[in-house]
Amino acid sequence: MMNILLAGRDKASMTALKAGLEENDVQTAWAESGSYALSIIAEKDFDLVVTDEGLGDMTGLEFIKTIIALKPMVNCAVVSSLLPDEFHEASEGLGVLMQLPVNPGYEYAEELLEHLKKILNLEVGAA
16 A cells, blocks of 8 residues: 655645555545654655645745655655646656646546556666
């Protein structure tokens, strides 16, 4: 079973995504702030972290930079209102798996999991 951490100030904004993930045999956890999410990540391994663009105490991209310093192999996706080119520029070098739209719907769960499974299979094959 995959473990995914969802992080953001507004839990309701990821309700549909969470439902889609859990329907695909994924265990999810929730954190309302970047600092709380980092404390969870320090204690537990996650296959993926999905962060909102704002966490109250830091931006989603600042959060990703901090995660990479702690656990560089954690896969990350970011909810962002930036245009794709702007997002690519802002997140370049962070290894972000996928940009999600604001209030990602149920349908994004499968797309996200497909990307993640490809990455995890590559990592397993490389070991």
